[in-house]
Amino acid sequence: MKKTLLFLTLLFASPTVFAQDFPFGQVSTEEIEMKKYDKDTSAHAVVLNEYGTSRIILASDNYTKVVFEYHIKIKIFDQSQFSKGTLEIPVYNGDNDAYEEVEDIQGTTYYKDENGLQQKAELDSKQVFRTKKSKHWTILKFAMPALRNGCVIEYKYRLSSPYKENFHSWEFQSDIPKKYSEYQVHIPAFWSYNASLKGHLKLTRNVADLESTCFTYGTAKCDCSHMVYGVSDIPAFVAEDNMTSPKNFLSAINFELVDYISFVNGSKIKYAKEWRDIDYQLKQEPEFGGQLKRKDLMKDRISAAITGKTDDLSKAQAIYAFLQKWYKWNNFIGIYSTDGIKKAFESHSGSVPDINLSLVAALNSAGINTEAVLLSTRENGFINTLYPALGDFNYVIAKTNIGDKSYLLDASDPYLAFGMLPLSCLNDKGRAFSLDKPSYWIDLGTTQQRESITYTYDLTLQDNGKLKGTLTRYFGGYSGYERRKAIKKFNTPDEYVENFGEKLPKFKILKSSIINIDSLDKPLGESYEVEINMFDNTNHNRLAFDPFILNKITTNPFKLAERGYPVDWGMPSDERYILTVHLPEKYAIENPPQEVSFFMPNKGGKFFTSFDGNSNSFTFSYLTSFNKSVYGPEEYPYLKELYNKIILAEKNEMVFKKKS
Amino acid sequence: MSRILILLYPLLFCGAAMGQNNYDASLISKDLLPHASAIVRNDDVSVDVKDLDNVIYHEKKAITVLNKNGDELAHMAIFYDKNIVVRYIKGLAYNEYGKIITRFNEHDFQDESAGDNSSLFQDERVKHYIPSITQYPYTIEYEYEVRNKQTLNLDSWIPIPATSLAVEKSSYTFMCKPDFNIRYKEINIPGKVVTAATKDGLKTYTWQIAQIKAFRDEPYSPNWRQYLSRVIIAPERFSYYGIPGSFTNWEQLGRWEYDNLLKNRTSLPDQTVRYIKNLTADISDPKLKAKKTYEYAQQKTHYISIQVGIGGYRPFLASDVDQHGYGDCKALVNYTQALLKVAGIDSYYCVVYGNTDEKLSMLDDFASMQGNHAILCIPFKNDTTWLECTNQQMPFGFLGDFTDDRTVLACTPEGGKLLHTTKYSTEQNLEKRKADFILNEAGELTGNMETVFKGTNYDERNTVIEEAPVERIKHIKKYYPINNLEIEKLEFKQDKSRQPVTTESIRLSAHEYSAVDDGKIYFSLNSVDRYTHPPKMVRNRQMPVYINRGYTEEDEINYTLPKGYHLISEPLSVTINKPFGSYSGIMIPDGNKLIYKRKFQIKDGTYAKETYQELVDFYQSVVDADNYNVTLVKN
Numbered sequence A: 001m002k003k004t005l006l007f008l009t010l011l012f013a014s015p016t017v018f019a020q021d022f023p024f025g026q027v028s029t030e031e032i033e034m035k036k037y038d039k040d041t042s043a044h045a046v047v048l049n050e051y052g053t054s055r056i057i058l059a060s061d062n063y064t065k066v067v068f069e070y071h072i073k074i075k076i077f078d079q080s081q082f083s084k085g086t087l088e089i090p091v092y093n094g095d096n097d098a099y100e101e102v103e104d105i106q107g108t109t110y111y112k113d114e115n116g117l118q119q120k121a122e123l124d125s126k127q128v129f130r131t132k133k134s135k136h137w138t139i140l141k142f143a144m145p146a147l148r149n150g151c152v153i154e155y156k157y158r159l160s161s162p163y164k165e166n167f168h169s170w171e172f173q174s175d176i177p178k179k180y181s182e183y184q185v186h187i188p189a190f191w192s193y194n195a196s197l198k199g200h201l202k203l204t205r206n207v208a209d210l211e212s213t214c215f216t217y218g219t220a221k222c223d224c225s226h227m228v229y230g231v232s233d234i235p236a237f238v239a240e241d242n243m244t245s246p247k248n249f250l251s252a253i254n255f256e257l258v259d260y261i262s263f264v265n266g267s268k269i270k271y272a273k274e275w276r277d278i279d280y281q282l283k284q285e286p287e288f289g290g291q292l293k294r295k296d297l298m299k300d301r302i303s304a305a306i307t308g309k310t311d312d313l314s315k316a317q318a319i320y321a322f323l324q325k326w327y328k329w330n331n332f333i334g335i336y337s338t339d340g341i342k343k344a345f346e347s348h349s350g351s352v353p354d355i356n357l358s359l360v361a362a363l364n365s366a367g368i369n370t371e372a373v374l375l376s377t378r379e380n381g382f383i384n385t386l387y388p389a390l391g392d393f394n395y396v397i398a399k400t401n402i403g404d405k406s407y408l409l410d411a412s413d414p415y416l417a418f419g420m421l422p423l424s425c426l427n428d429k430g431r432a433f434s435l436d437k438p439s440y441w442i443d444l445g446t447t448q449q450r451e452s453i454t455y456t457y458d459l460t461l462q463d464n465g466k467l468k469g470t471l472t473r474y475f476g477g478y479s480g481y482e483r484r485k486a487i488k489k490f491n492t493p494d495e496y497v498e499n500f501g502e503k504l505p506k507f508k509i510l511k512s513s514i515i516n517i518d519s520l521d522k523p524l525g526e527s528y529e530v531e532i533n534m535f536d537n538t539n540h541n542r543l544a545f546d547p548f549i550l551n552k553i554t555t556n557p558f559k560l561a562e563r564g565y566p567v568d569w570g571m572p573s574d575e576r577y578i579l580t581v582h583l584p585e586k587y588a589i590e591n592p593p594q595e596v597s598f599f600m601p602n603k604g605g606k607f608f609t610s611f612d613g614n615s616n617s618f619t620f621s622y623l624t625s626f627n628k629s630v631y632g633p634e635e636y637p638y639l640k641e642l643y644n645k646i647i648l649a650e651k652n653e654m655v656f657k658k659k660s
Numbered sequence B: 001m002s003r004i005l006i007l008l009y010p011l012l013f014c015g016a017a018m019g020q021n022n023y024d025a026s027l028i029s030k031d032l033l034p035h036a037s038a039i040v041r042n043d044d045v046s047v048d049v050k051d052l053d054n055v056i057y058h059e060k061k062a063i064t065v066l067n068k069n070g071d072e073l074a075h076m077a078i079f080y081d082k083n084i085v086v087r088y089i090k091g092l093a094y095n096e097y098g099k100i101i102t103r104f105n106e107h108d109f110q111d112e113s114a115g116d117n118s119s120l121f122q123d124e125r126v127k128h129y130i131p132s133i134t135q136y137p138y139t140i141e142y143e144y145e146v147r148n149k150q151t152l153n154l155d156s157w158i159p160i161p162a163t164s165l166a167v168e169k170s171s172y173t174f175m176c177k178p179d180f181n182i183r184y185k186e187i188n189i190p191g192k193v194v195t196a197a198t199k200d201g202l203k204t205y206t207w208q209i210a211q212i213k214a215f216r217d218e219p220y221s222p223n224w225r226q227y228l229s230r231v232i233i234a235p236e237r238f239s240y241y242g243i244p245g246s247f248t249n250w251e252q253l254g255r256w257e258y259d260n261l262l263k264n265r266t267s268l269p270d271q272t273v274r275y276i277k278n279l280t281a282d283i284s285d286p287k288l289k290a291k292k293t294y295e296y297a298q299q300k301t302h303y304i305s306i307q308v309g310i311g312g313y314r315p316f317l318a319s320d321v322d323q324h325g326y327g328d329c330k331a332l333v334n335y336t337q338a339l340l341k342v343a344g345i346d347s348y349y350c351v352v353y354g355n356t357d358e359k360l361s362m363l364d365d366f367a368s369m370q371g372n373h374a375i376l377c378i379p380f381k382n383d384t385t386w387l388e389c390t391n392q393q394m395p396f397g398f399l400g401d402f403t404d405d406r407t408v409l410a411c412t413p414e415g416g417k418l419l420h421t422t423k424y425s426t427e428q429n430l431e432k433r434k435a436d437f438i439l440n441e442a443g444e445l446t447g448n449m450e451t452v453f454k455g456t457n458y459d460e461r462n463t464v465i466e467e468a469p470v471e472r473i474k475h476i477k478k479y480y481p482i483n484n485l486e487i488e489k490l491e492f493k494q495d496k497s498r499q500p501v502t503t504e505s506i507r508l509s510a511h512e513y514s515a516v517d518d519g520k521i522y523f524s525l526n527s528v529d530r531y532t533h534p535p536k537m538v539r540n541r542q543m544p545v546y547i548n549r550g551y552t553e554e555d556e557i558n559y560t561l562p563k564g565y566h567l568i569s570e571p572l573s574v575t576i577n578k579p580f581g582s583y584s585g586i587m588i589p590d591g592n593k594l595i596y597k598r599k600f601q602i603k604d605g606t607y608a609k610e611t612y613q614e615l616v617d618f619y620q621s622v623v624d625a626d627n628y629n630v631t632l633v634k635n
Helices: A028-035 A079-085 A275-284 A295-306 A312-326 A339-349 A352-365 A478-489 A493-502 A632-649 B068-074 B250-262 B268-279 B286-300 B317-325 B329-342 B470-479 B612-625
Strands: A002-006 A044-058 A062-076 A086-092 A100-111 A117-120 A129-132 A137-143 A152-161 A178-186 A191-198 A205-217 A220-234 A254-262 A268-272 A370-375 A395-402 A405-409 A429-433 A440-443 A449-460 A465-476 A507-515 A524-532 A542-545 A575-580 A588-593 A598-599 A605-613 A617-626 A654-658 B038-051 B055-065 B075-078 B084-094 B099-105 B112-115 B125-129 B139-150 B165-176 B182-187 B195-196 B205-211 B230-235 B235-241 B243-246 B349-352 B374-379 B382-389 B407-414 B414-419 B430-439 B445-454 B484-497 B501-510 B515-517 B520-524 B545-547 B552-562 B565-567 B571-576 B580-588 B592-603 B605-607 B629-634
Touching: A002 B038, A028 A100, A062 A079, A062 B470, A079 B414, A086 A100, A086 A152, A100 A137, A129 A152, A178 A191, A254 B445, A295 A312, A295 A339, A295 A352, A312 A395, A339 A352, A352 A395, A395 B414, A449 A478, A465 A478, A478 A493, A478 A524, A478 B038, A493 B075, A588 B501, A598 A632, A605 A632, A617 A632, A632 B520, B055 B068, B075 B139, B075 B571, B165 B182, B182 B205, B235 B349, B243 B250, B243 B565, B250 B349, B250 B407, B250 B414, B250 B515, B268 B286, B286 B374, B286 B382, B317 B329, B329 B349, B329 B374, B349 B414, B374 B407, B470 B484, B545 B612, B571 B612, B605 B612
Parallel strands: A044 A178, A449 A575, B038 B165, B430 B552
Antiparallel strands: A002 A191, A044 A062, A062 A152, A086 A137, A100 A117, A100 A152, A129 A137, A178 A220, A191 A254, A205 A220, A254 A268, A370 A395, A370 A429, A395 A405, A429 A440, A449 A465, A465 A524, A507 A524, A542 A654, A575 A617, A588 A654, A598 A605, A605 A617, B038 B055, B055 B139, B075 B125, B084 B099, B084 B139, B112 B125, B165 B205, B182 B230, B195 B205, B235 B243, B349 B374, B349 B407, B374 B382, B407 B414, B430 B445, B445 B501, B484 B501, B515 B520, B520 B629, B545 B605, B552 B592, B565 B629, B571 B580, B580 B592
């Protein structure tokens, strides 16, 4: 849930008295004596107060800067949250004179000593460590002194940054509860931002005020808008398994620069506002539109790959496969080409934007209409579709349009089939851009093929108690991609098969074949001729047999009584299993497996087994399918029950009885 | 052993011209290909000790990468710090046929902090680079030289530092002046050292190997230190950060460490001294004094990694720890030692290899800087007591599985001493469970279960115990494979004595625990403590079988069955005895009761490689017995 708060059209309330930052260096007896947090007695620590301000100022060096001040006081009940006493502040150093700076770090720990006397220990500024992590990033780190159970820590610092487009956001929620958290911003009218609040928490304090002539640059003067966002009694955020980025659900407020007044000529410069502005900006951007225009560059380079191909689809597939093999991804993602596609192409190495922008250019050069799609990966959180902004996009793919169909492509991974996206990209919506049309939203998940696995086992019980026959497995859609990656971890398919056999001590692999390893568009197939050491002999009167053999799930992955957030698997999936067993003359089936079926409401998913047998042979099969990518918390009990049914079905044991 | 080891490869070096060898991939012997992702074609390392504070390392290495998995093996990473200066790096890449495709130099390398994010500070840095080549096979040949300003740590030679890597040829030459004496130890080196003298009168020691196959990751392998080929070298005289020293044995090395790194770092503020004196004044038993003091240190301090000071060897002053309340392992050991001294108790600062998966000891017969962690030893008469100082929860005198049963170096004013830490035996490391379960006709399971954890199993539940009650229940459910498990009550008790015990009590229920169908009830007999997969088999195993830790599991479940049903499955009765362990699982029907008893024991030790298949078969039998299903039928 999101809502937009627009600054520009605010009707300012009559002058209000604003609460200022809470005083530094004071702790109450109550805070020191606090034994637990009443509103969440399970908390190991609680934020007593958190306060931040951001303001744009004219610094002494005549540059305008965003100054962010942060102040927090935390009660730590026990040592499991001592980590809250270690702080890390990443600081960006730009290429030129632009760099961020942290100043005035102060910290105090209040505690009761062995004699029950209240003491305090100050953070020693010599104990603030600075590590140059990489070319652009320096990390400041410090640990609060004298932590012990029941202590209160308090620290503050100031971070100034020349990057007004990265106006500091504010996270109201964290993994420990907060009594109160407040953020105040002072923004001169020369700049305007969109603010968006996300998460389910409601502001308990929200005030707007006007500060007159608060900002001067030479002769230019303006007023500032002063906004206060406060939330009290914030619960701790508890992450759950199979959810997307916690960022999607944490309550926070973000700012996106809309426009600003140039101090050179007084004109208003749009940073971003309408999509058409962003489209124009991207088109003009040398590292984005500039690269998409380089069709001619790619034309010669791909001509060999498409010789002899007549229709657009096979051309597109050939170009995609060619670039997948050509490039080695350098582990960087983003939306702008790093060194340009020419250099990337020549060096065989590039970031995701290098590779996929060259894919877009190459497909267009072959006359196949293709757009670039910007998206936000799952780890990065959902994209904000409320107002136009580039800030949250962190990945770019290609969308190629052939006839009335379109395909989403990512050439940075050599094992992705044509039209398949990696799981990390399946995150709600993306924005499609081209050089000649306005941009628009697309759904990312709709063209993804479902995961689909089929197991077909055909086995014959021998007189010596061994089962002999073939195991065949087909991995289609995304599961084919995952299986190929697993196979490629081995030097050869033979080593993969060897490892598969080694994990199954009761199995002897007599022969194996793996098909379609490199035909990415087809299901990957594995077939094994095996001999399974199932029974020591066939002299027993009763043989207990588990028809699931290799396909057992031993525990239910869903253990919570209820769930607060959706289960997000990214795509639907199917698993089919067909087992055929032939018995020797002397045995008959005494106890066939129970037939089980379970259907989730609204065709959300199903599990059922079936059995068909005569005296000497039988076929047992099951189907598990999940038809949705995302299941809401209200569907959670059904998911859990579906797995419960699978496990119950597995408990049933078949019995083969010797004919008398 | 993981591939990451390649990054730890020592800083090395040598000196032939580049680009004159034939790196055609087809020249690699077929024998070297199985299980190899990359092949070292040639690696020449030379170490030239020019002076006590000037060592030149030179390495020239060519490596052929056969497939994508080998890229990481060709990852060039050169670590450096204040003591090490990188003089140059240059290299070439060749295609499959040995033709040059690209050149690179130091500018192509990325320079980053090598510290892990969990450290507050670490001053080590790394320059690293992987060329992007998409056609396999390809060959990287590179050469670099670094200058090291110390001679205490002379780099070892580990010619095959990773799995999936085969070696055509590799050599190491150590060069020094006639008056510079070294000791060396050859471990798993097929050949012998060749010693000689150069024209300039320098002594040289050379080792080489050739045609070594890639080894695989084999489960239950000993630590790589036991089986990899390596040569370790120690100086007789050295200089370290300007501090001179000399040693030929542990006694001398320990004395040097005490005198130069540890001495005079234990003074404390008066207030703390007074407090400790008061705290222990009325206690006469020195062990109780020590316990009280240790517990004071635990509640006052906590662990934070900070790697500064002399190469990360010298602890912070005790007075700094007193003020900040935190420190790394060295600082906290030194601080605890200082407090104990105030209480009148002598203790030893000990250097140890901390490692949970493998017990690693100081090499008895070869003194050099070894270890990665510090602990404290109190030499009470007939009751040597060991203290881990980086953990606030650890009972006094309990070490746990990170530092138990291994040889450590105690650095004392009287010199270094090798001591051995506490061993917890197979019988002591116990997880013992007793449960009373009632199964009803609808398939529901209800009952109580109590589990006792002892020895190194004592802290098994600590991560759960640290959680808040609601979270504890979520976590504990992951330990028990009981379908539809609901925890109605969960309690933990910890007895923090010298032989500590954790007791877990659970009241539970599980609907549809058993499957009910057509007058039959199916349920798993062992739902609380079971193995689901045996270790994987290894054909042509190379390594002996190493079992790091012995332990015992004992389970007893008393089931009350629904009335009017009888058992039709053959009762379980399995007993296995092997040199490395034993197992028994039995089921005793008794009216509407059913008693299940299980005992599993694995014994630590090193066993012949032929034993491995027996171990796999053992576990397979355990898996089968643990997953036994009971069928009941209505009368």
